[in-house]
Amino acid sequence: MADPIYRAPKGTHDVLWPESARRRALVGVFADIVEAAGYTEVVPPMFEHVEVFRRLGDATDVVRKEMYEFEDRGGRHIALRPEQTASIVRSFGEHRPTLPWKAWYAGPNFRYERAQKGRFRQFDQVGIEALGPEDPHLDAEVITTAWRFYECLGLRKVTLLVNSLGGPDDRARYVAALHDHFSTDRDALSEDSRATLATNPLRVLDSNRPEDADLIASAPSMLDHLSDEAGTHFDQVKAALTGLEIPFTIEPRLVRGLDYYVRTTFEFTSETFDAAQNAIGGGGRYDGLAEAMGAPPTPGVGFALGVDRTLMVCDAEGAFEAPDAPVDVFVVDTTGGEAALLITDELRRAGIRADRSWDDRSMKAQMRAADRSGAAMAVIVGETERESGTLILRDLRGDAGQESVPCTSITDILLARLK
RNA sequence: GUGGCCGUAGCUCAGUUCGGUUAGAGCACCUGGUUGUGGUCCAGGGGGUCGGGGGUUCAAAUCCCCUCGGUCACCCCA
Secondary structure (H helix, E strand, O other): OOOHHHOOOOOOOOOOOOHHHHHHHHHHHHHHHHHOOOOEEOOOOOEEEHHHHHOOOOOOHHHHOOOEEEEOOOOOEEEEOOOOHHHHHHHHHHHOOOOOEEEEEEEEEEOOOOOEOOEOOEEEEEEEEEEOOOOHHHHHHHHHHHHHHHHHHOOOOEEEEEEEOOOHHHHHHHHHHHHHHHHHOHHHOOHHHHHHHHHOHHHHHHOOOHHHHHHHHOOOOHHHHOOHHHHHHHHHHHHHHHHOOOOOEEOOOOOOOOOOOEEEEEEEEEOOOOOOOOEEEEEEEOOOHHHHOOOOOOOEEEEEEEHHHHHHHHHHHOOOOOOOOOOOEEEEEOOOOHHHHHHHHHHHHOOOOEEEOOOOOOHHHHHHHHHHHOOOEEEEEOHHHHHHOEEEEEEOOOOOOEEEEEHHHHHHHHHHHOO
């Protein structure tokens, strides 16, 4: 074990092949799906002025205690992004694209917190944000897009939870009602929840502490505090999901940790993942966020999906497996290595993935390397071949044996074989 | 940020209870058996500041303290 300084910092890790290839493939699947739905990629910076994230709400833990903040050499107060919705909305206000604006993103986020399974200080998310329309069908489209993504990965044990927090006024009335409810028996709450009650009564509903369970169970339901307008919006979202045959569960206690959500909120959990962090993705409406960022008031809805957690769920379901061999052909050269240099170059230019050995190793060692590379075929050059202008083509997968071919036709033959 | 468990070779681990010869195994890796041919088999080999620092002791992987890292739960989220 190396000196701690030469290890990845706490809560971070290196992603090596084949996991790195799988991760890139997952983002590729995501990109295909969202671009097929008209979303265009946005690549925001990985850090912003701290104020951008402060707009997420001073009561959120993400802002209060998990931000990677620092002052840069120019004296600017900067924070590594803890999520990307804030950056996307800031970008929206800065560039004022025509509405509706449908954006997607993929990349790392940073939160300073204690790492555990499925929770890291640097973690990747993919997501979409749609700004402009208030149409409940847009909520449904956003949710459906995530759902189809999980389907494409081959996941079958994902649960969709939906809720409505109502409009800002409904939300305020509900928070007041919750405050009253919990205050009547305040001493029964856990100490942590009493503190949460003072800053954000909604999130008391999120508590997993056993002593809070009874009061949470008897708490009033958000759904009884929806205005007619918000209720109608929620009904239309549910009807749309039903029409799309997306199964969902209504979860009136689903509040989510970011304070900017209003009306529709949703979360995806995995049945295979009974750890505390079983949320693999989530999102909702944030109709007031653009205005809070100094942009024209613009409704928005979106989601973020955790790449690491999604991949863990893929593991649990045996879905979306890592790709196999990175090369098709392995060139074995016992004449010094220059032939391998030329042949691999020729093959690669023809689009054939090819690798070789180095340091002029023995034929046995090179053949072993060829076998382990996972390549389907070996191309062998020895003295005999060099003299006769031929190459040996050997099957590495089965017992098809080998044959001698003119070296001028090797690329064409391999292109046909590897079809 | 709080608490529990853990940290021995690249990987998975034994050895730690009751300190005591050169710290082991499997897998992986390298070489040879096979004077041109991998995958099976056989033989040999390289590789370890026992996470790090300090302490106790004639003697520490083993006991004590600190620290770093991992893991699980809480908080919270992806």
